[in-house]
Amino acid sequence: MLRVISPGLQTTLQGSPRIGTRQFGIPYSGPADAVSMALANRLVENPLNATCLEITYGGFAATIEDDCMLAIAGAIDRISVSGRAVAAHETLHLRRGDELEMSPPVHGARAYLAIRSGFEAQTEFGSTSTYLPAGFGGHQGRALQVADILRPCGKAQSDAILQTPQSLRPTFTGSFALRACASAETDLLHPQSLNALFNETFIAGRQGTRMGVSLTGHTLSLDSHGLMKSAPVFPGTIQCPSSGIPIVLLCDAQTTGGYPRIAVIARCDRHLLGQIRPGASIRLLARSIEDAAQDHANKQSLLDAWLGTSDQTGVGCLY
Amino acid sequence: MRALLTPKRTADDQFEIAVETTAMAQTLARTLRNSDLTEDVVAGLNSVCIRFHPRHAAEIENRLKRDLKVSSAPAEPSKIIDIAIHYGGENGPDLEQICQALSMSADAFVALHTGREHTVEMIGFTPGFSYISGLPHEIKVPRLDQPRSRVAAGSVGISADFTGLYALAGPGGWPLIGRTEDPLFDAESDDPFRLKPGQRVKFKAA
Numbered sequence: 001m002l003r004v005i006s007p008g009l010q011t012t013l014q015g016s017p018r019i020g021t022r023q024f025g026i027p028y029s030g031p032a033d034a035v036s037m038a039l040a041n042r043l044v045e046n047p048l049n050a051t052c053l054e055i056t057y058g059g060f061a062a063t064i065e066d067d068c069m070l071a072i073a074g075a076i077d078r079i080s081v082s083g084r085a086v087a088a089h090e091t092l093h094l095r096r097g098d099e100l101e102m103s104p105p106v107h108g109a110r111a112y113l114a115i116r117s118g119f120e121a122q123t124e125f126g127s128t129s130t131y132l133p134a135g136f137g138g139h140q141g142r143a144l145q146v147a148d149i150l151r152p153c154g155k156a157q158s159d160a161i162l163q164t165p166q167s168l169r170p171t172f173t174g175s176f177a178l179r180a181c182a183s184a185e186t187d188l189l190h191p192q193s194l195n196a197l198f199n200e201t202f203i204a205g206r207q208g209t210r211m212g213v214s215l216t217g218h219t220l221s222l223d224s225h226g227l228m229k230s231a232p233v234f235p236g237t238i239q240c241p242s243s244g245i246p247i248v249l250l251c252d253a254q255t256t257g258g259y260p261r262i263a264v265i266a267r268c269d270r271h272l273l274g275q276i277r278p279g280a281s282i283r284l285l286a287r288s289i290e291d292a293a294q295d296h297a298n299k300q301s302l303l304d305a306w307l308g309t310s311d312q313t314g315v316g317c318l319y
Numbered sequence: 320m321r322a323l324l325t326p327k328r329t330a331d332d333q334f335e336i337a338v339e340t341t342a343m344a345q346t347l348a349r350t351l352r353n354s355d356l357t358e359d360v361v362a363g364l365n366s367v368c369i370r371f372h373p374r375h376a377a378e379i380e381n382r383l384k385r386d387l388k389v390s391s392a393p394a395e396p397s398k399i400i401d402i403a404i405h406y407g408g409e410n411g412p413d414l415e416q417i418c419q420a421l422s423m424s425a426d427a428f429v430a431l432h433t434g435r436e437h438t439v440e441m442i443g444f445t446p447g448f449s450y451i452s453g454l455p456h457e458i459k460v461p462r463l464d465q466p467r468s469r470v471a472a473g474s475v476g477i478s479a480d481f482t483g484l485y486a487l488a489g490p491g492g493w494p495l496i497g498r499t500e501d502p503l504f505d506a507e508s509d510d511p512f513r514l515k516p517g518q519r520v521k522f523k524a525a
Binding site: 006019020023024025029108133134167181183184189207211229230232233234236237241242243244254255256257258259261266267268289292297317 | 327328329330331332333335344348358359360361362364365367368370373374376441442443444446447448450452461462464465466468471478479486487488489492496502512
């Protein structure tokens with residue numbers, strides 16, 4: 001059991017995405033960075049989509065009220081237990097009375113804290129993931145607050161100490177190169193704008209949420225007056241409103257949209273969207289559909305060796 | 320009416336199929352949801368998108384091209400639901416500007432909006448957001464250039480041929496004409512969405 005001392009800027013409980021409910025307008029939710037959450041869960045021998053804390057910009061602190069096994073992955077700077085530094089990407093065996101603290105990361109945006117057996121959370125529409133705009137799932141449908149109590153679903157049976165292989169530990173910087181493909185309405189972009197989209201460096205806008213990140217710095221022009229009929233969108237879709245400022249959609253993205261879908265982040269790189277913070281520089285790397293599918297197969301086989309993702313749905317199906 | 324369909328690959332893990340009507344999109348989506356190879360099937364107003372693991376792409380494309388035809392299903396008649404709207408002011412901050420652009424009084428706008436029956440065509444965007452057809456052509460306006468980061472639950476917007484009801488607070492790109500206090504979404508209920516595709520509605524000035 002954990003008692004929250006400081007929730008940081010925004011900490012929510014996230015588990016598997018809500019697959020199959022987009023037809024009712026209910027977004028996926030789940031982790032913004034599905035790979036980092038899977039890595040954290042793996043270290044405590046959980047299913048990869050077991051409910052974790054998603055901690056945005058660090059600043060999280062909690063008291064440990066019962067002995068437990070934890071692990072942390074994602075965007076991390078310093079993690080300490082009662083004042084002494086401990087490692088990310090390693091199973092932590094914490095004792096009653098310990099105080100866990102995480103400082104804000106220099107780069108990247110979100111860290112994932114997994115507990116052996118997963119955190120208890122409210123299930124809505126088949127998932128424990130918190131969807132803040134509608135206030136459901138997770139811990140009373142809201143971000144964590146001071147003095148909230150978090151409980152594991154079960155007791156820790158194993159005290160195996162595991163470490164993420166060095167080659168799979170992500171390092172984040174202030175810039176992101178994301179593979180992307182043309183999509184349904186790419187043809188509406190004027191040639192110069194199409195060129196800019198895949199060759200210029202964009203800056204992540206100030207409103208970076210779990211719904212989307214805007215790409216600023218180059219205003220695009222296209223043959224449209226925002227009157228497109230609403231069509232399905234997904235995390236990874238890049239929409240362009242008539243303002244010409246594209247928006248990349250994330251895990252809490254709406255289910256349909258009427259703005260032209262000018263590109264899509266390749267499935268293999270969508271987990272990185274959860275680590276983009278305002279001001280980060282972003283480049284889109286043009287890929288054919290076939291190359292993107294191959295890139296995905298390559299990344300998945302690298303992860304499979306450690307995570308065993310190939311046969312899992314849920315988190316696995318997000319990358 | 321039956322038509323052959325042409326799937327377009329819109330991502331390494333997505334196909335989209337264009338159809339002629341919203342009813343056809345709903346029917347096709349229901350058919351496609353029976354497939355074991357898809358992760359998700361979502362209908363738009365005149366399209367259906369299938370999401371899948373990229374390793375199944377070839378198989379799905381073969382099945383779509385070989386097997387798939389769609390027929391337009393007859394609409395099921397339903398009882399009309401009345402929705403009371405507080406038009407204009409804080410509830411509908413864009414109504415004044417819309418009326419100015421249309422050279423029309425707010426009263427005339429409300430008379431047009433409440434003067435006929437409308438039909439829920441699709442649920443999407445955010446939980447329970449309803450796309451409702453039947454908007455008179457005299458009050459057709461485009462989306463906002465820059466979406467709002469937050470609109471209140473119950474907000475009523477219009478865009479192109481549709482009235483949109485925001486069942487929950489959230490971001491939104493539709494010009495807002497009013498707000499309803501009628502409950503549209505109940506997370507506690509087994510059947511949380513009051514409006515469904517095919518439902519007929521009539522708007523009243525509250």
